Amino acid sequence: PNAFLGSLPTTIFTTMSQLAADHDAVNLGQGFPDAEGPSLLIDAACAALRDGRNQYAPLTGLPELREAVARANARDYGLEVDPAREVIVTSGATEALAVSLMALIEPGDEVVLIEPLYDTYLPVLRMLGAIPRCVRVEAPDWHLPRDALRAAFSDRTKLILLNSPMNPSGKVFSVDELDFIADLVREHDCFAVCDEVYEHLTFDVRHIPLMTRPDMRTRTVRIGSAGKSFSVTGWKIGYITCCPALAAVIAKAHQIVAFSSAPNLQRAVAKGLDLGDDFFRDLAASLKSRRDYLAAGLGALGFPTLPADGSYFLVADISAHAAGRDDVAFCRDLVTQAGVAAIPVSAFYATGGAEPPRHLIRFAFCKSEAVLREALDRLGRTF
Numbered sequence: 001p002n003a004f005l006g007s008l009p010t011t012i013f014t015t016m017s018q019l020a021a022d023h024d025a026v027n028l029g030q031g032f033p034d035a036e037g038p039s040l041l042i043d044a045a046c047a048a049l050r051d052g053r054n055q056y057a058p059l060t061g062l063p064e065l066r067e068a069v070a071r072a073n074a075r076d077y078g079l080e081v082d083p084a085r086e087v088i089v090t091s092g093a094t095e096a097l098a099v100s101l102m103a104l105i106e107p108g109d110e111v112v113l114i115e116p117l118y119d120t121y122l123p124v125l126r127m128l129g130a131i132p133r134c135v136r137v138e139a140p141d142w143h144l145p146r147d148a149l150r151a152a153f154s155d156r157t158k159l160i161l162l163n164s165p166m167n168p169s170g171k172v173f174s175v176d177e178l179d180f181i182a183d184l185v186r187e188h189d190c191f192a193v194c195d196e197v198y199e200h201l202t203f204d205v206r207h208i209p210l211m212t213r214p215d216m217r218t219r220t221v222r223i224g225s226a227g228k229s230f231s232v233t234g235w236k237i238g239y240i241t242c243c244p245a246l247a248a249v250i251a252k253a254h255q256i257v258a259f260s261s262a263p264n265l266q267r268a269v270a271k272g273l274d275l276g277d278d279f280f281r282d283l284a285a286s287l288k289s290r291r292d293y294l295a296a297g298l299g300a301l302g303f304p305t306l307p308a309d310g311s312y313f314l315v316a317d318i319s320a321h322a323a324g325r326d327d328v329a330f331c332r333d334l335v336t337q338a339g340v341a342a343i344p345v346s347a348f349y350a351t352g353g354a355e356p357p358r359h360l361i362r363f364a365f366c367k368s369e370a371v372l373r374e375a376l377d378r379l380g381r382t383f
């Protein structure tokens, strides 16, 4: 078997969720909501199952979902999108990312990434023979070091993989930062693959797609996820928006990887996307109040939290309680001794590079307030 994949460790999310289950811990590790998604979507999916929407969907997605994605792009960001040629539905953003990278990369191409980063990026790049060039946003304010970013680009750069709102930091890139990135993409005549799965989960700021910045329309692949936008992470329906020339090649990659995605769920997601502003405003407001509740509770227990303007996640500083333990050891003890699961932030850094921070852990706040209260109560008994 393939030696690289054989040696790839089990993802930290599975490891921590299993540990949480084994110890009956409150799971604030893996990022999934504990509430059901909107009944409109659940009912639509059930109806579509009963209506016989159970055979292969078209390769690039049900027309009704592609049209809804195009309408959402126009409504939310003023992007004019051709649903027939510029949208591809995938089995989650995870597949969308993999097929976009497959479609763009040749062995030896360089890819610029920003750490801390989501754990599927580097293994996919490695499988494609790409060379990663990582730049770090640094805690505690997740500032983007512009000189380092500029230095990471070269004449071999094929693309930058940008995640905003960002997991695990919760950083939402500002328009200034996006314009700086857009300038680099233009100067180096390359592309951007934009993981925007948390696009609607922002709290004090608005998410801006890089695709909306000058000259980025045909250089950018924009990726969204129904799992995140509608609190149904198990559905694994993602969507790609990009220009026809890129979409044609990405569709080939999708053809050989998944071919198509669940048609009943696609129909439900199409209805969800049309819910529009009010729905997403309520979702963000509800998450924001849970973020604030958890941040206040953690702060009072001596775990100061870092700024998080978007996503499901809050990063906390464990220095006051670490007693010599790094983030990985601390998270293990947290599950077994306090009964609360979190994720060590060092898991979001490339191995073999500069030393990652070892004093930060990530909590998911996409849980009911009762669950967050129980987690804080448990932490309060230990710390």
Ligand code: PMP
Pocket (backbone or CB within 6 Å): 091, 092, 093, 094, 095, 118, 163, 166, 167, 195, 197, 224, 225, 226, 227, 228, 233, 236, 237, 238
């Ligand atoms: N990108 C990021 C940054 C994520 O946090 C996740 C988490 N689920 C994904 C992609 C994958 O999304 P999906 O579940 O739609 O595959």
Ligand code: GLN
Pocket (backbone or CB within 6 Å): 011, 013, 014, 029, 030, 031, 032, 167
């Ligand atoms: N995106 C989720 C997180 O960061 C995990 C998804 C997964 O388990 N692969 O928690």
